Amino acid sequence: MDKMGEGVVVLVIGMTIVFSILILLWAILLGFEKIFYKKPAKKEKEQAPVKKEEVLEVIETPYEDDLEIVAVITGAICNMTNSDASKFKIKSIKRISNWNK
Structure with a gap:
């Protein structure tokens, strides 16, 4: 039983050292x-932004781009x-999408 008592003492000392070091690192x-660390300065609330009319432009891809893509893919397959x-x-x-794999 003497070895069991020494084992418990070593266990308690070891755990005390480990947790003491962890607390020291936390404090550091x-x-x-x-x-x-510098906190960013709080900005005063800005005035509500004025809503602007959004102009949406429709961009059509030319048919030639599709033909180029087909040619490139065909060449790669060949x-x-x-x-x-x-x-x-x-x-x-x-x-x-490659993310679906």
């Missing part, structure tokens, strides 16, 4: 916050498959 971080472009036809192109 609070000190750094007080020294180095390069990947080592085949001729006459063997397949691209019917539609849909953008897919």
Whole structure:
């Protein structure tokens, strides 16, 4: 039982040291916050912004851009498959987000 008592003493001393160091680090971080952190100055409430009429412009993509995209995709597929472009036809192109994977 003597070893059990010594084990408990070592456990208590070890936990005391660990938590003391953690409290010391916490206090140091609070000190750094007080020294180095500057709170932004509060701005007085600004006047309500005047609503402006929004002008929406419709931008149409020219048909030629679609043809260029089809040509690039066709070239990439031909390069990947080592085949001729006459063997397949691209019917539609849909953008897919990479984040859905």
